[in-house]
Amino acid sequence: MVNIIDIPIREIRSRGFRPMYNMRYILLKQSIEKNGFNRNFPTHVCRGSFAGGKKYRVLEGNHRFYICLDLGYETIPCVIEKEKQ
Numbered sequence: 001m002v003n004i005i006d007i008p009i010r011e012i013r014s015r016g017f018r019p020m021y022n023m024r025y026i027l028l029k030q031s032i033e034k035n036g037f038n039r040n041f042p043t044h045v046c047r048g049s050f051a052g053g054k055k056y057r058v059l060e061g062n063h064r065f066y067i068c069l070d071l072g073y074e075t076i077p078c079v080i081e082k083e084k085q
Contacts, residue, residue, distance in 0.1 A: 004042045006075040012045060013054035015062055029067045037068060042077040056080070 032038075043061030050057050058065050059081060068076045 002042075002079055004039060004077045004079055007045065007056060007078045008075050009065070009069055009073055011055045012043075012065065012076070012078075013050040013052065013057045014065055015058045025063060025067075028063060029070070032064070032067050033071060037064070037073070037077055039077045042079050044081050045078045046081055046083040048083070059083075 041061070041064070043065050044059040045056040046059055047056060049055070056078070065076065
């Protein structure tokens, strides 16, 4: 079983925004607004010391991270992993 924990969004650094087909991004954002964050698809992060004093960096789920940031989420469900090489 995967251990999912809620991490304060202010402690997470994105890995940079990758463009997403605009309508797909809008639909994902609308889904999160309507239904909340789907914990079956958590953001994957790694621990570290990153720019701006951030404690985690996004490995997977960067679009969900940006959407939650835009929607004012204070925490997001995450899985902590080792840095992928």
